[in-house]
Amino acid sequence: MPSQSSSPVRVVSRHIVKPPPRQRERIPVTLWDVAMLSANYIQKGLLFAQPPVPTAELVDHLDATLADALAAYYPVAGRFVTEQHRDDHGDVVGSTVFIDCGGQGVEIHHAVADGVAVGDVIPPDADIPLVVQSLFPLNGAINYDGHELPLFVVQVTELVDGAFLGFACNHSLCDGTAFWNFLNAWAEVARARLAPAEAPPAEPESRPPPLFERWSPDGSAASTTMLPYADLSALGKRPTPTPTPMRERMLHCPEESLAVLKERARQELLAAGDPAGAAALTRFQALTSLVWRSISSARRLEPDQQTVCFVAADNRGRLRPPLPAEYLGNCIKLVLTGAVRASELVSRGHGWAAAAVGxxxxxxxxxxxxxxxxxxxxxxxxxxxxxxxxxxxLMGSSPRFDMYGCDFGWGKALAARSGRANKMEGKASLYPGRDGGFDVEVAMLPEHMAALEQDDELWAAVSPDAAPAWATKE
Structure with a gap:
């Protein structure tokens, strides 16, 4: 593979994709959406084996089917606009952000990664290589840029023996649940179009349409959210880059390890006289608490330094009445454990930490x-x-996202990866394992990652990326 000092990825074409014409409308964004304006776009991607058609034809195919998907998900093709509110004296007293659904369009980029193969993107038992960052569009963009930039861009990168679809989606437009709903809706259209002509027509999946109506606490049609700021341009400030490049690893926790982790935590809680905590345990809590304790130990925190664990929680099913899963917008909140001293987090054990997350x-x-x-x-x-x-x-993403259901017509993805967006030291993300279990993506400073690699408790539960047979064939 070429040296990563200069990216081997070349973008050879860019094309705007627009939905069918429709009546223009504006959708107000909520406080949940606005809170993301200074963060980066979502960057998630899927690695595929060699598609059955040349990449140029593949891009044309994805172009046509994306236009069809945008017919239902038309806000994705819009832009943000900010409206200022004035008082009786003409002074600006606040601002409201809207999605202007004017069919401005999304983009498809066709790129070529010279000399880069599937095995270079997912090398066995190694850091996630820097070349992966070049497989995504809109590097460095923040959600406020959606006033000018497309809210969604896909980069189709041609590899020596495969293809990578790198997606960038504005996080003030939607959260992870809505993002993967949209991708799966698009994949469904693309998959049907690639079905052999002689094959019987596939029964359409009963996918509910997206919901654009904004949620409001009183159950009425949500009114616009006026922010008490005359100028929102401060939200366009770029995140401060990490002075030292971080190392990133993807680890796999198989089903049997998840079961062992959960049972170990359960037994510890029963022994500590906490039957309620033991009964409520989940696999998510068991793995998240292990990652929290392992990262905290690897950081060599002072005994009295305090730490907490943040978890990105979906509000949809927790609201009463519940908000449909098809809600297109942000409906998440970071929930956190109580603060605990680093020494106590280690000494109290895995069961205690799992119950704290619970x-x-x-x-x-x-x-x-x-x-x-x-x-x-x-x-x-x-x-x-x-x-x-x-x-x-911080534990982000979710193993519930249907990443490997995103079959665009040439088979299940080989792996899911993310770009450099919203990466900070100590950020972890959970993914579904391709064939079961959970995958854990971890970003840490080099010295902390080196310490994490010496954590026997962690490595008893997870395994590094291996060289699976499906990396070269299906």
Whole structure:
């Protein structure tokens, strides 16, 4: 593979894709959406074996089917606009952000990665290589840029023996649930178009349409959210880059290891006299708490330094009444455990940490969500900067996202990866394992990653990327 000092990836063409014409409308964004304006776009991608058609034809195929998907998901092809509000004296007293659904379009980029093969993108038992960052569009873009930039861009990169689809989606437009719903809807259209002509027509999947109506606490049609700022340009401030490049690894926790982790934590809680905590344990809590403890140990925190674990929680099913899964927008909140001293996090054990994560998630109810929304509406402080404190751990993404159901017509993806967007030291993300279990993506400073690699408790539960047979054939 070519040296990574200069990227081997060349973009050879760019094309705008627009939805069918329709009546123009504006959709107000909520406080959940606006809170993401200073963060990066979502960058997630899928690695595929060699598609059955040349890449140029593949790009044309994806172009046509994306236009069809945008017919239903037309806000994705819009842009943000900000409207200023004035008082009776003409002074600006606030601003409201909308999605202008004017069919401005999304983009498809066709790129070529000279000399880069599938095995170079997912090398066995190694860091995620830097070349992966070049497989994504809109590197460095933040969501505020959606006033000018497309809200969605896909880069189709031709590899020596495969293809990588790198997606960049504005995080103030939608969260991970809505993002993967859109990708799977597009993949469904693309897959049907590539079916052999002689094959019987496939029964259409009963996929509910996306929901664009904004959620409001009182159940009425949501009104616009006016922010008490005359100028939102401060939200366009770029995140401060990490002075030292981070190392990233993707680890796999198979089903049997998840079961062992959960049972170990359960037994510890029973022994500690916490049957309720033991009964409520989930695989997610067991793995998240292990990652929290392992990262905290690898950082060599001082014994009295405090740490917390943040978890990105989907509010949809927690609201009463629940918000449909098809809601296109942000409906997430970072929930956090109570603060604990680093020495206590290690000494109290895995079961205690798992229960702490469980209590934080269980406390995130309809009542707490509505209280948070009310407090945010009364004082909508929007501060560019870190997503979480320096000593904390953030668990993002979700193993519930249907990443490997995104079959565009030439088979299941070989692997899911992310770009450099929203990466901070101590950020971890959970993915579904391709063939079961969970995958964990971890970003850390080099010295901390080196210490993490010496953590026997972690490595007893996870395995590094191997060289699976499906990396070269299906």
């Amino acid at each position: 209590r934080a998630v269980a406390a995130h109810t309809d009542v707490s969500i509505r209280a948070h929304v009310a407090a945010s509406a009364a004082d909508p402080l929007l501060r560019p900067g870190r997503l979480f404190p320096a000593n904390a751990v």
